[in-house]
Amino acid sequence: MLKTIKNVKNQLPFYYFEELSKIPRASGNEKGVVEYIKNIAIENGLEYYADESDNILVKKKGSVGRENEDAIMLQAHTDMVAEKNNDTVHDFATDPITLIQEGNILRAKGTTLGADDGFGVAIMLAVLTDKSLSTPPIECLFTSSEEIGLVGAGKFDYSKISAKRMINLDSAEENTVIIGCCGGVRTEMTIPTDCISDALPAIGITIGGLCGGHSGEDIDKGRKNANVVMGSILSEVNKKIPICLAYITGGDKDNAIPRENTATFTVDSIEKSDECVTLIKEIIADIKKDLVNEDKGFFVKIEEMISTGHYSRECTEKILKVLSLPNAVLEYRKAKPILPQTSRNLAKIRSNVEGQITIGFSSRSYLEEKLDMSCNDLDKIAKEIGATTYHHERYPGWQGESDSDLVIDWQNAYERATGRKTEPTLIHAGLECGLITSRVKGLEAISIGANVHDLHTPQETMEIDSFDRIYDTVLEFLKK
Numbered sequence: 001m002l003k004t005i006k007n008v009k010n011q012l013p014f015y016y017f018e019e020l021s022k023i024p025r026a027s028g029n030e031k032g033v034v035e036y037i038k039n040i041a042i043e044n045g046l047e048y049y050a051d052e053s054d055n056i057l058v059k060k061k062g063s064v065g066r067e068n069e070d071a072i073m074l075q076a077h078t079d080m081v082a083e084k085n086n087d088t089v090h091d092f093a094t095d096p097i098t099l100i101q102e103g104n105i106l107r108a109k110g111t112t113l114g115a116d117d118g119f120g121v122a123i124m125l126a127v128l129t130d131k132s133l134s135t136p137p138i139e140c141l142f143t144s145s146e147e148i149g150l151v152g153a154g155k156f157d158y159s160k161i162s163a164k165r166m167i168n169l170d171s172a173e174e175n176t177v178i179i180g181c182c183g184g185v186r187t188e189m190t191i192p193t194d195c196i197s198d199a200l201p202a203i204g205i206t207i208g209g210l211c212g213g214h215s216g217e218d219i220d221k222g223r224k225n226a227n228v229v230m231g232s233i234l235s236e237v238n239k240k241i242p243i244c245l246a247y248i249t250g251g252d253k254d255n256a257i258p259r260e261n262t263a264t265f266t267v268d269s270i271e272k273s274d275e276c277v278t279l280i281k282e283i284i285a286d287i288k289k290d291l292v293n294e295d296k297g298f299f300v301k302i303e304e305m306i307s308t309g310h311y312s313r314e315c316t317e318k319i320l321k322v323l324s325l326p327n328a329v330l331e332y333r334k335a336k337p338i339l340p341q342t343s344r345n346l347a348k349i350r351s352n353v354e355g356q357i358t359i360g361f362s363s364r365s366y367l368e369e370k371l372d373m374s375c376n377d378l379d380k381i382a383k384e385i386g387a388t389t390y391h392h393e394r395y396p397g398w399q400g401e402s403d404s405d406l407v408i409d410w411q412n413a414y415e416r417a418t419g420r421k422t423e424p425t426l427i428h429a430g431l432e433c434g435l436i437t438s439r440v441k442g443l444e445a446i447s448i449g450a451n452v453h454d455l456h457t458p459q460e461t462m463e464i465d466s467f468d469r470i471y472d473t474v475l476e477f478l479k480k
């Protein structure tokens with residue numbers, strides 16, 4: 001039955017994984033995969049509900065004698081991130097993913113593999129269609145466009161769900177049970193700027209070579225944020241030699257730690273300009289002492305020039321104040337596991353020609369009140385400096401108990417199925433669990449997964465035996 005993947009324990013979930021790989025399913029293009037799932041439901045006489053947002057719920061009745069047990073919900077997203085190598089010819093709208101097996105490793109030919117979250121979809125289809133299994137009633141929710149902002153999960157009608165326990169299959173680490181994920185909110189701050197036309201000596205600074213990374217999962221790794229580094233260089237100089245900013249731009253994506261920043265500022269005289277260069281070199285030497293290994297590529301270019309315009313001193317001070325706000329991990333959890341509780345990433349800053357500077361922040365926390373706190377802090381500083389804020393794309397976090405029955409049942413099932421142990425943890429990033437548990441009253445959830453590496457890149461791989469073990473654990477969990 002399997003064409004590419006060989007030497008597996010469980011044929012059926014791998015069969016579905018192969019089939020899914022043939023169906024283009026980049027975010028926003030899930031019609032084909034929904035049709036595929038719908039046909040499987042029809043062929044197997046299963047009740048289904050598909051909505052306009054390309055979500056599909058498929059229900060399987062409890063096995064004989066287990067019809068009246070409480071339902072278990074399984075959940076995964078049908079879309080995948082579409083990334084390919086520069087030299088790979090691949091049209092994500094029409095082409096199938098080409099699978100390559102190297103021993104225990106499964107990868108794709110020059111593209112993302114789509115194990116995130118094809119592994120979850122495949123397991124759910126296997127559970128739905130294997131008539132030999134003994135299971136309680138199963139409710140499988142396949143959501144759409146998770147990778148572009150939990151779009152499908154946000155639009156689903158959860159009155160269709162009766163389960164009070166959910167297993168989300170969208171984690172990428174086999175030996176952990178995820179019991180919490182972050183909520184998030186993005187804030188755009190707009191600072192009105194003035195412009196003084198004046199030819200003055202100026203200094204241009206370019207920062208680059210930082211590692212960056214995911215603004216949630218990598219936020220506690222001590223990596224430098226290019227916008228914050230530029231802010232601290234400018235503030236240090238400004239303490240000794242008054243400067244006027246003329247331009248500043250850095251960062252690109254809301255959910256990434258910025259790696260680059262470019263700024264220009266003016267001073268009163270050539271002598272001061274020379275003094276600034278010396279000072280900046282000293283500041284950089286200090287910053288270099290404090291870099292984590294991943295940031296060792298850090299470099300700074302300094303250029304002396306003449307600028308024809310700049311912001312006023314008052315305006316410069318306002319911008320520097322925002323750049324020196326607390327950044328990265330704002331506080332850690334007090335309970336175990338000790339991980340970041342709340343974080344903020346100064347993701348983007350732009351000098352706009354329309355006479356304003358826009359600054360983008362992304363805040364994350366497991367707790368709603370902490371997201372509020374981060375927003376309120378930004379509102380407060382904005383008010384002080386005559387700026388405005390706009391909060392958007394907010395989604396809720398989720399924090400379960402590490403010793404709930406659901407967690408313990410999963411840990412036990414994993415140990416029975418594999419002889420191994422798995423530990424509860426939280427992730428400092430978003431998952432659909434936050435949104436779904438906020439919509440279904442009394443729903444308990446965990447998130448689990450097989451070992452998948454380098455997600456969202458063409459280097460994405462999945463460990464085949466890990467996928468087998470997670471499937472075995474799901475079956476063990478569903479046994480009476």
Ligand SMILES: [Zn+2]
Pocket residue numbers: 077116117146170
């Ligand atoms: Zn995913």
